[in-house]
Amino acid sequence: MFKIQTDLALETRELVQKGLGREIEGVEVEERKEFEDKIKITKVKINSIKGEAILQKPIGNYITIEADGLRDEDFEVQEQVSKVLADQLESLINVSQKSTVLVVGLGNWNVTPDSLGPKVVSKVLITRHLFEFVPDKIKDRRVRSVCAISPGVLGITGIETSEIISGIVQRIHPDLIIAIDALASRRLERISTAIQITDTGIVPGSGIGNERKGITKDTVGVPVVAIGVPMVVDAAIIANDAIDLLLERLKNETDRSSPLYMLLESIPDEDRFNLIKEVIFPYYGNLFVTPKDIDRIVENISTVIADGINKAIHPEVKENEEYRYVN
Amino acid sequence: MFKIQTDLALETRELVQKGLGREIEGVEVEERKEFEDKIKITKVKINSIKGEAILQKPIGNYITIEADGLRDEDFEVQEQVSKVLADQLESLINVSQKSTVLVVGLGNWNVTPDSLGPKVVSKVLITRHLFEFVPDKIKDRRVRSVCAISPGVLGITGIETSEIISGIVQRIHPDLIIAIDALASRRLERISTAIQITDTGIVPGSGIGNERKGITKDTVGVPVVAIGVPMVVDAAIIANDAIDLLLERLKNETDRSSPLYMLLESIPDEDRFNLIKEVIFPYYGNLFVTPKDIDRIVENISTVIADGINKAIHPEVKENEEYRYVN
Amino acid sequence: MFKIQTDLALETRELVQKGLGREIEGVEVEERKEFEDKIKITKVKINSIKGEAILQKPIGNYITIEADGLRDEDFEVQEQVSKVLADQLESLINVSQKSTVLVVGLGNWNVTPDSLGPKVVSKVLITRHLFEFVPDKIKDRRVRSVCAISPGVLGITGIETSEIISGIVQRIHPDLIIAIDALASRRLERISTAIQITDTGIVPGSGIGNERKGITKDTVGVPVVAIGVPMVVDAAIIANDAIDLLLERLKNETDRSSPLYMLLESIPDEDRFNLIKEVIFPYYGNLFVTPKDIDRIVENISTVIADGINKAIHPEVKENEEYRYVN
Amino acid sequence: MFKIQTDLALETRELVQKGLGREIEGVEVEERKEFEDKIKITKVKINSIKGEAILQKPIGNYITIEADGLRDEDFEVQEQVSKVLADQLESLINVSQKSTVLVVGLGNWNVTPDSLGPKVVSKVLITRHLFEFVPDKIKDRRVRSVCAISPGVLGITGIETSEIISGIVQRIHPDLIIAIDALASRRLERISTAIQITDTGIVPGSGIGNERKGITKDTVGVPVVAIGVPMVVDAAIIANDAIDLLLERLKNETDRSSPLYMLLESIPDEDRFNLIKEVIFPYYGNLFVTPKDIDRIVENISTVIADGINKAIHPEVKENEEYRYVN
DSSP: OOOOOOSOHHHHHHHHHHHHSSOOTTEEEEEEEETTTTEEEEEEEEOSHHHHHHHTSOSEEEEEEEOGGGTTTOHHHHHHHHHHHHHHHHHHOOOOTTOEEEEEEOSOTTSGGGOHHHHHHHHSOOOHHHHHHOGGGOOOTTOOEEEEEOOOOHHHHSSOHHHHHHHHHHHHOOSEEEEEEEEEESOGGGTTTEEEEETTOBOTTOTTTOOSSOBSHHHHSSOEEEEEEEEEEEHHHHHHHHHHHHHHHHHHTSOTTSHHHHHHHTOOHHHHHHHHHHHTTTOSSSEEEEETTHHHHHHHHHHHHHHHHHHHHSTTSOHHHHHHHOO | OOOOOOSOHHHHHHHHHHHHSSOOTTEEEEEEEETTTTEEEEEEEEOSHHHHHHHTSOSEEEEEEEOGGGTTTOHHHHHHHHHHHHHHHHHHOOOOTTOEEEEEEOSOTTSGGGOHHHHHHHHSOOOHHHHHHOGGGOOOTTOOEEEEEOOOOHHHHSSOHHHHHHHHHHHHOOSEEEEEEEEEESOGGGTTTEEEEETTOBOTTOTTTOOSSOBSHHHHSSOEEEEEEEEEEEHHHHHHHHHHHHHHHHHHTSOTTSHHHHHHHTOOHHHHHHHHHHHTTTOSSSEEEEETTHHHHHHHHHHHHHHHHHHHHSTTSOHHHHHHHOO | OOOOOOSOHHHHHHHHHHHHSSOOTTEEEEEEEETTTTEEEEEEEEOSHHHHHHHTSOSEEEEEEEOGGGTTTOHHHHHHHHHHHHHHHHHHOOOOTTOEEEEEEOSOTTSGGGOHHHHHHHHSOOOHHHHHHOGGGOOOTTOOEEEEEOOOOHHHHSSOHHHHHHHHHHHHOOSEEEEEEEEEESOGGGTTTEEEEETTOBOTTOTTTOOSSOBSHHHHSSOEEEEEEEEEEEHHHHHHHHHHHHHHHHHHTSOTTSHHHHHHHTOOHHHHHHHHHHHTTTOSSSEEEEETTHHHHHHHHHHHHHHHHHHHHSTTSOHHHHHHHOO | OOOOOOSOHHHHHHHHHHHHSSOOTTEEEEEEEETTTTEEEEEEEEOSHHHHHHHTSOSEEEEEEEOGGGTTTOHHHHHHHHHHHHHHHHHHOOOOTTOEEEEEEOSOTTSGGGOHHHHHHHHSOOOHHHHHHOGGGOOOTTOOEEEEEOOOOHHHHSSOHHHHHHHHHHHHOOSEEEEEEEEEESOGGGTTTEEEEETTOBOTTOTTTOOSSOBSHHHHSSOEEEEEEEEEEEHHHHHHHHHHHHHHHHHHTSOTTSHHHHHHHTOOHHHHHHHHHHHTTTOSSSEEEEETTHHHHHHHHHHHHHHHHHHHHSTTSOHHHHHHHOO
């Protein structure tokens, strides 16, 4: 059966809530707007096994920052979002002067929409080697120990990402992992306009990188905060949405009591699934939709996220200095 | 109104012919298969203004080489296709020992599916500088003068591609241009499985690079042979195909004489267009569908095309030597 | 005979002046320091054919900005240098609201120390396409028309850089060219610590890119301002300097009247040249010395230069906005 | 004191032997030429603690394949070298149908001469993920399980390379590691013309990547075969060689009994060291010499090595098929 795939808790909740007609049990939601309503922050907290079961996402916090200005290259908005990201990130992590943070850039650097994670890694301030080998060089006691890696994807390395990360964790014992990944959304308008932060890590099947095992506290042994940005929509969703819209329009023009209306109401899931499969033949599950200027988008968003991470990890470093540390 | 965009003459002809129910006037078509039917060669020759008007493509030759093995990483097929490409290319070009060929890699190297042209350029044997500055080094008299450039796209340079190429042509006076471009197909199964060669050059609106002016004999002053490979499908086509398929299925279940059937038969073009626009909102015309492993695909196909070009330009160089000249 | 190659007028002048023991006729020199003496600005003005003949550089202005902080990753110094660069650049160029500027990134993007020009191009704000195709989008009347290209090097394209640039100039008629190039210095301490700006363009034999023809007002028809930063030293200079130092030390330990002293004083140029050739065998003229962290250096300096160019071209845009326009 | 740094056992042995005037105890040397003397193979076997102490390299086998044709782009020689490399590699490794090989590409992909390892990794046939997830796809039972990673360098990740590799080894338990690294030679003519294979792994201080801990059977727990190619010479060696040559020349012109001769004979090591430091000021140990066309060199040699590795790991796959598996 066709099942909408989305990596955003926000979207799963929208879908479920739309079905239920009311808020979901075991899930707390809090919304607010900032910066003249240009930035929207939604916190979805799954706080029980019930919520977990309904939303099919693990217990934990899912914070989504939305801003159309991220796509529209509104630099003022981008700067504000990086601050909001830093604040929200700080609310989920717990780093002290002595902490070591491992930043992980997931995804395939050779495929533009999937290269977000590696791009962020290349812009994050790396300091751990200074702490290890030339501690005297760390004149600024407000700077903390940060290391980073972009492990690549299965097709490039032949090794599961989670194995690489687990192995490194066992050797260097970071206190926290921040993992960045390009996500799949179910809505085109969320491409590059939403940033999700969650303290549940990366769970199986997520992202367009399709790592089979997750990167979570359970699998790697240290807390994992994941930052994800939708960069693609599964092509099957485009076909599915076209079917929905056409059915809706036909129903509007049809008498509710006519047999036609019944026909339109009752397309079996399997038929729908077969239709979709036919539309996207010979691909399935490996075909994505992305905007033409995805290179510019990845460049901009990766700067916003790297800035946010730098601010959150070294909170005592002043803002304009901060920028100065990053390439 | 929604109009299917395709860069393949083969597909325009399919669409028109399907409408007409017969072959198109002013168009000659020739098909044949090779290599145990694993490679199909279709020659569409538009030989009159009538054909030009109907197919909306200029008078000239359009040769398409199709092989599923190109996508499936069947290396034997890939090798055969590079030979067929060399043969077909030779049939359209006319280079002598004294000729200079300018190879142009169109597209944006920062966006994976659009990076085919620049990738091919990086694999073509460059010799013109040896002819110009160290002619003694060209011991092998069978090698010809080849130069190449990847001009980038408008968003990167701020200059139209055709202006850059025209300018260079005016300075170095090549005898022939071979331009490589990633194309948009109207069928997913043609992504990376079809190679089109045409002696009409690159015409406006073609390719996902969207150069506004063409690169043709008219615009740059020398013959232009274009080699294109579909790498994406416009996301609007996915929506359109889903609508078509659903309508078809509903009609199959409806009495031909019922009012419902009439409704399904008569969706106005404008309504259909609005539906599609709604599905792919907030994008239009800038949203493409591409397979997840597009990096591997571009790597493979660019080698096939570069090999074919090298063989066609230096036909007297033996095959295994040829490979040796290319990085 | 061994002749010290340097692309810096500052260094040619040092060498000549050291020989003469006094200032050179036909050459005006002005020095000043800024930002707590952390930045040194030297203006060498060659104002006569005599000066031209002596310094072997064309009549014109050569401004060098020196700051050790550029190498030491002192971000405050880097920011100040980008402002000084903008000021000095403005003093040499003459752009109005209606001007179009073509930025040219010389050098080979595949060789790290030679990739400075292409890196700068990727960070410069490109606007010309907006002026051409969507002039309404240029809401900010203080922004000017800028386009850019990285033409590659002879070994990659088979075409001389000057031919590519001349061709483009003939088509798009810019009012000014700003060309960025990695230079060869004769002193290791100048690698990445000096920025030379000159209104004489790029002259033959300059840079490590070795373009045979220059890019000057004479060859391309529009004013050319060149910005260069030493990124390498010719390996022959290391050998030469070692010979000089050893001779000096031996002379210090030798009686001035002894035959030995005479021997040390009188090493013929040819012998010295042969020694050097032997040291750097089997290379000559194609072997360079560069620091191990050249990737970090190029990343930092390219940002400083792109910032300086953006500030100089759009002088009325406020500083913090400016940054906002650039990726 | 100035100490010549070289990563080639061949060169250490040359230096020591030159001093001794005879073969070194505890070291076996075997030389032969192939392919019309165009390829020279030297096996240095250190077989005792004595040999180890003298050569300052661990007990083990050091095979060097030398061919000027590697630099001169002689494609026939390159093809032969890849076969010789495969044979020699096979003589040192012991892989069965069930083995898993981990290929490690050491070095910094952002610095051209140091990017050899990562380039090789991108050209090696990766199969382990097929064995793990779709074993049915491995129709060809002659193909073996290969995975690969380019761990980056300390300045990029903040993590020591050996930690990353050890961590991965502990998770995926390969039977063998093949590590590729760009080396520093003490002779310019060996840049890109010599390939060293050793079963002793990567030892501290080796390579231009300067990983502080080694990657050896001791540190990572599985056998490590290292393949290295000189890509740079330390700039200090150029200065040192110039000093040596000048002293030699001066001695030739001086009476052996004169005080001058004594002076020339007796330059203290410390003085020499100070001279060299002065020549390469303000750098020390971080300044390298490399040819201008290093991009072309790395491209060619990485193909030779990847071909050799593919042939050695899957020895039963026929030669022309082999090539077909690799991008």
